[in-house]
Structures are given as C-alpha cells and as structure tokens.
Amino acid sequence: MAASEAFEAPAGLAAAALRAYELGRLRSALVRGTAAAALAAPGLLLCGQRGWAGACVAAFGLVVAAGRMRGGAWEAGSRSGAIAGIVPCLLPAAVRLYDPALCMFLMNRGPWICAAGGAVAGVVLGLRGIAVRGLPFWGSALAALAFAGAIGCFPAGALGFAGLALGVVAGGAPVLVTRREVWGSS
C-alpha cells in the first residue's frame, strides 16, 4: 500500500491548505507593498504636490502588493518596475535634500532631472527584462515604474512626465535591442 493511500487526507484539508497558502501570500504582499510605499515616501515628503503624489505612493504600493499576491511574471514585473522606478522617484528628493534651490531650478528649467532618472530606470528595466516577454511582466513593470517615477516628477508637471517617458525609452530601448541580439545569437 502506498503511503498516500495509508494516509488519506481528511475532507476539507486541501481547501484549508489552499486558504492558508493564499493568506500567506496576502500577508507577504501587504508587507512588500507597505515597504515599497515607505521606500517611495521620501519623494512625496521632499518635493511637494502631496495630494497627487500621495495617491501615486499608494498606487505604487498597491501595484507591488498585487504583483506579489498574483505571483509569477506579474510579481517579477512589479519588482523590476519598482527597482527601476525608485531612481526617478528619489532623485529629485535627493537633489532637494542636497540643495532645495537647485531642485527648484532644475524643475523650472525643464524635465531634465526627470529624463535623467527615467534613463537610469530604462536601463535597469531593460537589463532585468531581457529574457522576458508578455503582458504580465511588462504591464506590471511599467505600472510600478510609472507610479514611482511620477512621485518625483510632479513638481515638473506635464513636461516632467514627458521627460520621464522619453528617458525610459531612451535608456531601455538600446539595452533591450542590444542584449536581445546577443541573447538571440548565442
């Protein structure tokens, strides 16, 4: 007699185990989402526009938590997006911390600071997404990146968002194209 036959699982145990698994994932997702929001919070505190920026912090935490809850490519995407997005999120805050006048000067002179942060984020995302295709990864990655990046670019307004988007494309596309060619030929 096989061990599995000798120990037949009681009725309802599988359902309880599945519930325990989902609860475990939910707890972990809440912790990770909260941690992500806490990590992005300095961007909210240091660069103004707190209403919208606050909503973006919450949305950022939610995307990370939802990715963790769903798992698989969604989780990998949201994690990559969060790592990439933390640079444009915190770069303006770091500049402001260093010199508040410099922060306002850079914001008023155009979206360069957002574009620079976006470019770094694009490179990071490009490197992490070389071997990945499909909506789950890229959808969750871009959502996390957009919310995190937006937190830092609110003071620059619409131009800041445009700069962020251009920076991401400019930084990420070459990396993706180059590395995929190498990946494909090897």
Added chain:
Amino acid sequence: MDAGGRAALQRDLTALARGERSAFEVVFVRLWPVVRGFAGGFLPPHEAEDAAQEALLKIFGRANAFDPRRDALSWALGVAAWQIRTHRTRARRRREESLEAAPEPPDRAVSPEEKAIAGERAAALERALSQLSASDAATLAAYARGDRPDLPDATFRKRVSRALSRLRARWRIPHGSL
C-alpha cells in the same frame, strides 16, 4: 520519499513559492502522507492526525517564503517539526491545567455508607457474642482488652481459640463468613 519524489517536490514547491497555483495540488498530495507519517513518529495516533493537519497548514501558509536554494523536503519537515513541538507543548499545558483544575480528592473521613456497614457489623458481632456462653464472652472480652486472667498462658490461648471458633460458627450462620 525516493530521490525522484524529492526532486519533484523541490520543483513543485519552487513553482508554488513563485505563485503558480497549478502546483498546489501536486504539492499537497506529495506532502500530506510525509507530514502525517512524520507526526506519527512523535505523537500518539489521535494527536498525530491533528498535529499533521496543523503542520500542513503552516507549511502552505509559509510556502510563498520558501527559498528554492533550500531542500524542499527538509524545509517542509523543519516547519512540521516546529509545529509538532508546539502541539506537544500545548497538549502538555492542557494536561497540567486540567490536573490543576481537577477537584481535590475526597476527605478520608469515613463516609456515611461505611459508617452504616460498620454499624451493622458491630450489631451482628454483638448478637453473635450474646449467643456465646458467659465464659466464652468473658474470655474474648478479656482477650480484646489485652487482659490476662490468672491462668497459664497456654490455657488462656486455648480458651481464646475455642471461643473464637464458636463465635465464627455463630457468625457463619447468618452472615456466611467472618
């Protein structure tokens, strides 16, 4: 669990940790008999079933935190061992609490029932003694008090022995035995 099953568990638990729900069923089917048998090695059968269920729920509750670099079976049994230990501690505490909560043993004073029986026996003995001759009754009364009449020891012992024999004979008639 053989090497193949162990490798399959490693693969499936890794998938489950990454969020692939499709791996749940196979992990459950693989783990339940292992955890049940493991618990059975440490606990009596009626407790092993409960502890194994608790351990399995704990394993699935933590499955999302499983590190694929670790050995899946060792990890699962580690979680189960901890849960079994918790179960044993809880059971021991329950036993201790129930002992503390148990009522004090009854007073060793004689119960009314025992008193009634003793009273009946005393009355029966008195009746039997009253049916003996005066000399037998006096001999037994002296023997019971520890008095020694002015007689040689051997003679007194003989009289006591005969008086007891006659008392037993009287006692047997209504009571069967002494």
